[in-house]
Amino acid sequence: xxxxxxxxxxxxxxxxxxxxxxxxxxxxxxxxxxxxxxxxxxxxxxxxxxxxxxxxxxxxxxxxxxxxxxxxxxxxxxxxxxxxxxxxxxxxxxxxxxxxxxxxxxxxxxxxxxxxxxxxxxxxxxxxxxxxxxxxxxxxxxxxxxxxxxxxxxxxxxxxxxxxxxxxxxxxxxxxxxxxxxxxxxxxxxxxxxxxxxxxxxxxxxxxxxxxxxxxxxxxxxxxxxxxxxxxxxxxxxxxxxxxxxxxxxxxxxxxxxxxxxxxxxxxxxx
Numbered sequence: 001x002x003x004x005x006x007x008x009x010x011x012x013x014x015x016x017x018x019x020x021x022x023x024x025x026x027x028x029x030x031x032x033x034x035x036x037x038x039x040x041x042x043x044x045x046x047x048x049x050x051x052x053x054x055x056x057x058x059x060x061x062x063x064x065x066x067x068x069x070x071x072x073x074x075x076x077x078x079x080x081x082x083x084x085x086x087x088x089x090x091x092x093x094x095x096x097x098x099x100x101x102x103x104x105x106x107x108x109x110x111x112x113x114x115x116x117x118x119x120x121x122x123x124x125x126x127x128x129x130x131x132x133x134x135x136x137x138x139x140x141x142x143x144x145x146x147x148x149x150x151x152x153x154x155x156x157x158x159x160x161x162x163x164x165x166x167x168x169x170x171x172x173x174x175x176x177x178x179x180x181x182x183x184x185x186x187x188x189x190x191x192x193x194x195x196x197x198x199x200x201x202x203x204x205x206x207x208x209x210x211x212x213x214x215x216x217x218x219x220x221x222x223x224x225x226x227x228x229x230x231x232x233x234x235x236x237x238x239x240x241x242x243x244x245x246x247x248x249x250x251x252x253x254x255x256x257x258x259x260x261x262x263x264x265x266x267x268x269x270x271x
Contacts, residue, residue, distance in 0.1 A: 002059055006029075051262065074261065083132070105159075106161060126138070217239065225244070226242065
């Protein structure tokens, strides 16, 4: 497991399932000093399967190196990197007919200021860092003054601007592990949420067409473990975010599903 957070509940529980079934599990921090040959104990130093949870440049470089040596990495380095670039996500979604907000790429927020023409889709709109990472920019902009403030605070940040999707106020969190769909809802970070805050996603069953959309996202982006954020636009789901292996917490059965995926991938390699 390639991660800097070995105590993550899902990873720890998955490791417990695998160890209980007689398998060996090792955690490798991609940002730590190189330990020599990759973990695994095989003659060539390569493990049966690597689970890519970390998304840092060091983690992606390590995953690519392992893939070049013939290792099996879930999700692949290429798919993980794709999901860190919000502009590439939007382009890929549009090319494959996935419902997603209109998106515009900018070198900086100054390109959206009123004296530069402003956003083509009007206020309010969303601005997000082009590259998804911890502590990145995700904000709703309601008027020019708010845009100017962001432009000062994030003056060198490459961004994407997206049309704001009027919605029910609930963010539908969907996680998929090898085709198994888990879901919850939480108050959306923006919009007009209903009264009564939720402190954590509540597990629920998605409508069939919503689940089908989430599964199609995995096919389009080449992902086995991923998250999709959906908003309800007058009854229809709209994809507003895609994450390769997000911080999945809470869904019953998720550790078992992840362990089963790892063993399935391993079995394919020896079949």
